[in-house]
Amino acid sequence: MSFSLPPCLVGTSRVRPANRAHFAAFLDSFPPSERGTLLTEGGSWLWEMLRANDRQEKWDVCALVPHVAGYVREATDYGMFGAGWRRLRRIAPSSYPRLGLQGVRHALGVVRRDFTTLLMLLLEVEMASFRRVRPPFVFLHPQMTDLLVAMDNRRAVERALKKIRSASGADPGLATNNLGTLLQRLNEWGVEAPAVLAPVSPYGYGMRPSREACEEGLRLYRGQLVATSEAGFDEQVAAYWKSLGVVSAVYDVPEPNVDEWQAWRSWTLAAPPRPVGVPASHRD
Amino acid sequence: MNFAVVGLGKIGIMHAAMVRNVPGARLAALVDRVPKLGRQVRSMMGDPVPYFPSIEEAHRGVELHGAFVCVPQFAHRPVAEACLALGLHVFVEKPLCHTLADAEALAEAGKKHPNSATAVGFMKTHEGHYAEVGRLLREHALGPLQDFDATCYLSQVFAPKKGWIYTRHLSGGGMVINSTCHLLHALSRWFGPVKALTATCRNIHSNEVEDEATIDLEFAGVAGRLHTSWSEPGYDVETSTVRIRGEAGKLEVNDSELRLELREPRAGYEAGAYAWPRVAFDRSAFNLSPAYGGEGYYREDADFVAACGERRPATVGWDEGLAVQRVVDAVYRSEGQRVVLNGELGRASAPSADGKEDTR
Numbered sequence: 060m061s062f063s064l065p066p067c068l069v070g071t072s073r074v075r076p077a078n079r080a081h082f083a084a085f086l087d088s089f090p091p092s093e094r095g096t097l098l099t100e101g102g103s104w105l106w107e108m109l110r111a112n113d114r115q116e117k118w119d120v121c122a123l124v125p126h127v128a129g130y131v132r133e134a135t136d137y138g139m140f141g142a143g144w145r146r147l148r149r150i151a152p153s154s155y156p157r158l159g160l161q162g163v164r165h166a167l168g169v170v171r172r173d174f175t176t177l178l179m180l181l182l183e184v185e186m187a188s189f190r191r192v193r194p195p196f197v198f199l200h201p202q203m204t205d206l207l208v209a210m211d212n213r214r215a216v217e218r219a220l221k222k223i224r225s226a227s228g229a230d231p232g233l234a235t236n237n238l239g240t241l242l243q244r245l246n247e248w249g250v251e252a253p254a255v256l257a258p259v260s261p262y263g264y265g266m267r268p269s270r271e272a273c274e275e276g277l278r279l280y281r282g283q284l285v286a287t288s289e290a291g292f293d294e295q296v297a298a299y300w301k302s303l304g305v306v307s308a309v310y311d312v313p314e315p316n317v318d319e320w321q322a323w324r325s326w327t328l329a330a331p332p333r334p335v336g337v338p339a340s341h342r343d
Numbered sequence: 344m345n346f347a348v349v350g351l352g353k354i355g356i357m358h359a360a361m362v363r364n365v366p367g368a369r370l371a372a373l374v375d376r377v378p379k380l381g382r383q384v385r386s387m388m389g390d391p392v393p394y395f396p397s398i399e400e401a402h403r404g405v406e407l408h409g410a411f412v413c414v415p416q417f418a419h420r421p422v423a424e425a426c427l428a429l430g431l432h433v434f435v436e437k438p439l440c441h442t443l444a445d446a447e448a449l450a451e452a453g454k455k456h457p458n459s460a461t462a463v464g465f466m467k468t469h470e471g472h473y474a475e476v477g478r479l480l481r482e483h484a485l486g487p488l489q490d491f492d493a494t495c496y497l498s499q500v501f502a503p504k505k506g507w508i509y510t511r512h513l514s515g516g517g518m519v520i521n522s523t524c525h526l527l528h529a530l531s532r533w534f535g536p537v538k539a540l541t542a543t544c545r546n547i548h549s550n551e552v553e554d555e556a557t558i559d560l561e562f563a564g565v566a567g568r569l570h571t572s573w574s575e576p577g578y579d580v581e582t583s584t585v586r587i588r589g590e591a592g593k594l595e596v597n598d599s600e601l602r603l604e605l606r607e608p609r610a611g612y613e614a615g616a617y618a619w620p621r622v623a624f625d626r627s628a629f630n631l632s633p634a635y636g637g638e639g640y641y642r643e644d645a646d647f648v649a650a651c652g653e654r655r656p657a658t659v660g661w662d663e664g665l666a667v668q669r670v671v672d673a674v675y676r677s678e679g680q681r682v683v684l685n686g687e688l689g690r691a692s693a694p695s696a697d698g699k700e701d702t703r
Contacts, residue, residue, distance in 0.1 A: 076577050127632075174386040202632045209360035209631060211389035236630050236637070240364070258622070268628035289599075289622045 062195030062230065064096070064254075064283065067324035068121060070311025071099040078314050079104055085315045086114050094119060098256075098309055100126045100200070101188050109192070120192040122227075123234060124185040125178075127202040175215040178203070179222050186227045197223045198256050201234040208241050213248040220252060232256055232285070237267045242276025252282055256309070259286035261299035277303055285309060297326040344651055345371035347401050347431075349422055350414035351380040354436055357631060358411045359384065361644040364629040368648040372401040374410075398422065402429045409433065409460070409651050411644070416441040416520075417513045420449045427452055432460040432651040434644070438524045438671065439463050439664030441515035446668035453661045460650040462657035463664030465528035466639030467583070469646065471624025472601045473529055476585075476594065479603070480533050484610035485589025491567030493530065493585040495523045496575040500548050509549050517552030518573040519544070520671050526569065526583050528659070528667045533587075534562035537670050537684050542677040547574045558674055580634050598634075 074082045086108070089095060096119040099105055109115045186197065199219050207215045216233070223231035232254030235241040245252060258265025259273075265287070266273040277284065286305045288296060300308060310323040346368055348359045355375070362370045373394045375381050381394030395401035398410060409432035412422050419440045426433045433453075440446040453461045467473050479485065497518070500509075507513040508521060519527075531537060539561040544553035555572035565587075584597040592605040601624070603617045622633065628645075630637035643659070650657040673682040 174383060202635075205629075205631050206360055206387070209364050209629065210387045211363070212387060213389050215387075215389075236633055240629060262623070264620070264622045265625065265633070267630055289620045291620075 064121075064196065064285065064307040065324070066307055066327045067320070068096050068098040068285070068307055068309045069315060069320065070287075070309045071097060071105060072123070073311055073313045075313060076104070079108070081314055083108050083111070083114075085317065085320075086118065087112060088317045089117060091117070093117070096121060098123060098198070098311070100124070101185070102126070106188075115192065120189065120194050121196040121198065122186065122189045122194040122229070123198050123200050124189075124223075125181045125200055125203060126185060127200045175212070175218060178215060179218060182219060182222050183226050186223070189227065194227060194229050196232055196254060197227050197229040198232040198234040198254070199223070201236050201256075204233045204235045204241065205237050208235070208237060208244050211244070213244070213250060216245075216248070217250055220250070230254060232283075236265060239266065239268050239272030239276050242273070242280050246276070246279055254283040254285060255280065256285040256287065258288065259284070259300060259303060259305060260288055260290060261295045262290065264288070264290050274303070283307070287311065292323065292326065300326060344408040344648065345369050345406050346648070347372035347374050347395075347398060347405075347407050347410045349374040349398055349410050349412050349426070350418075350436075351375040351377075351384045352413065352415075355411070355413035356384055356387070357640060358413055358434075358436075358644060360631055361629070361641055362411065362648075365641070365645045365648050366628075367652055368644070371405045371407060374398050374401050398425050398429065398431075402431075407431060409647070411647075412436060415507050415513065416515060417507065420445040423449055424452050427456045427459055430456075430459065432647070434462045434464065434647045434657075435661070435664070436464040437466075437528075437664070437667075438515065438520050439661060439668050441513065441520070443668050443672040446665050450661045450665040458654075460647065460654070460657050461661045462643070462647045462650065463659055463661055464640075464643055465525055465659050465663070465667065466636055466643045467525045467529045468532050468639075468659055469642035470621075470636065470639040471626055472596055472619070472621045475601060475624050476587075476596050477533055479594065479610050480587075482610040484592060484603070484605065484612070485587060485594065486591030486609075487589060488534075488565035489588045489590065491530075491534075491565060491585060491587040493526060493567065493569040493583065495526045495569070495571040495581065495583045496578040497522060497573040497581040498576055498578045499573040500554055501574060501576075502548050503550055504548075509552055511551040514552060516671065516675055517544075517546075517549055517554055518571050519553060519556050519558075519674050522573060522581055523556070523569070523571040524667055524671055526571075526585070527670050528663065530560065530562075530569070530585070531663070531666060531670070534565055536562070536666060537673075538562060539681055539683045540670065540673055540677060541679065541681045542674040543679050544675065547572075553675075556674060581636075 094117055098121045100123045220231040223229060230253045233252045234256040238257035260266060263270035283306045284304060286300050286308045308326055310320055344367060346362050348355050351373060359370055362368050370392050373381050373384055373392055376396055385391035385394055393405060395404055410426045412419060412435045414422050416438055419435050423433050423435050440449055537560055540558055542556055542558040544556040547554040554574040558569045560567060560569060582598050586595045591607055591609060595602045599621050601619050605612055605614050607614050625638045627638040627641040629641050646658045669684060673684055676682060
C-alpha cells in the first residue's frame, strides 16, 4: 500500500469522555471538500462518532495498537498476562475463524502464554476492529514498542511489523517515547521500520535519551518520521521538524479547535503562532 | 551492579524493564514463587535472565548486589528482610508495608544493616515537575502559604472486586494506601511532616476497603484538603492535581502540566502567568510510559542504583516510607476525628476516649 501521510494527523489519545462532544464538533467543522486523517487507538466511542454524520467519508484513520491503557487498568487486577488473555476472551465472534487459525498455528505458544504469541494475537484482534476503516498506517503503541526495546526483544518487534502488514495490509510503524534508544536498537538488530512516530522538539522535550542521541539515530534512519509535540509548537519547532525531514506531525490535544489545527497543519509552510515555554530551572 | 526483581506482576515487569536500561545496572535474576510468571516474563526478553523461585536461591545462583521488591505489600517485610539478611541493597515498592507494625519493624531492620542502601517507591518525588514545585516552595515563590487543595482520582472500582488489593488484611486498605500514598509523600516533601489530620473514608463498592476518602491535612505552615477516589469515572490513568495558594502567587500541578502565577518576580521568574507541559521538566533517559509515571519510575530506579554504587542513602529512604505509613494509618483511624501526629518521623498519636493522647 502506498499512502502519503498528510502534514498533520489529528490524535485522539487525549480526548477525555467529557470532551467527546466537542471533538465531534471539531470533526464536523471542516469544509466538505477537505479530508483529514486521525491517529487513534480506536474504541467504540470513536467508531460511533465516525459512523454518525458521514464523518467516515471525510476522515482517514491511522491506527495505534494495541490499546495499552485498557490492559494497564486490567493488569492491576489480573496481572499483565491475565489482562491480555481476558481481552482475547472478549473478541467478537466474527473474528473467530481468523483467530482460530492463528491459535492453532501458535498452539504451543498459547498454552505456554508466550509473550510474543500473545502480542501477535492481540494485534490481530485489535486490527480487526479497524478493518472497516482500512487504515493506511498502523503504528505499534509506544508503550508496547518501548517495552520490547527495553527487553531487547528484536524477534517480537520484527514479528509485530510483519503482523501489522499481513493482517491489515497497512504500512507498519513504531511509536516510541525513546527515539534515540529505538533507532540504535533497530540499527543493531538490522530491522527496518517504515515509519517511526516520536516526540521531536528543538528543546529536546521528550527526546530520550537525549536530543543529540536522537539526531544521531535519525542520520542513519531511512524511514518516515512522524513528530509529536506535547509542548505545542512555534517557529523553531517547525524549522527543526523541517531540518530533520519530519513528514507528518500529530496534533493531539484534549480540546482541539480548528484555528489551532489550521496553524499546526501549516507547519511545513509558515511560522505557527503558539510559543513554547522553557522553565527557568532548565534555562541554560 | 547486579539486581534481582522479586515479584513479577505488573510493577515487577516495569522495574525489570527499567533496570535493564539504567546505566550501571544489570538485571541478573527474576524471582517469583510462581514459576509460570517467571516463564512468562522471560518470554518478554530478547536475552532472558535466569528465573528463581526465591531470593535465597537467586543469591546462590548468581552474583547479586541489590533487589527490587515488587511483591504484594503484605509480603514486603519478609521478602525485604530476607534480602537484607543476604547483604543486598533493597528497593521496596510503595507502600512500605501493609501495616504500620510491619513498616516499623522493617524500618528497624533496615537500620541494623547500614551497609545496605534502602529505598521505597514513591515515584512522584522523582518527577521533574513535582521537583520544580519543591524548588518553587523552597524559594518561597508563592510567599507565605495560604492553603492548598488536592485530588487523586482513578477509574478502577465500580463494583465489588476480588483479589488481595481489595482484602484489608492483605493490602492494608484501599485507595489511600494503594495509590494516594504517592501524593501524601509528595505533600510531605513539599510542606514537611504532617502535624495533624482529620479523615473520613467511604466504601462505595468495596466490602472491606475504602473507595474514597476526604483528608484534611495540617502541616507546619499550611493546611488543606485532599479528596481521593478510585471510583471516579473518566480517569483511565491515576490523575493527581494539587493547587497551592500563597500571598505572592499560586500554582497548580497535575499529571500533564505545571501552571504558575506570580504577582512579583520570584524564583527566577518574572511576575505573570506561566504554563509548562510536564515534558518540559522530564529528564528521564528512558521512559516506558509518560502517561503512567514512567519518568518517576526510571528516575527512582536510577537513583537507587546510584545510591548503591555510591554507598549513599537513596533519595526516598525507608524512614520516609515509615512516615507516610504513619499518615496512612492515621487516616484509617481518624473516622472523622482529628488525629495529631508528632515525633521525628511523624509518629502517630490520637486522642483516646478519655481525652489523653494515645500514642500507637
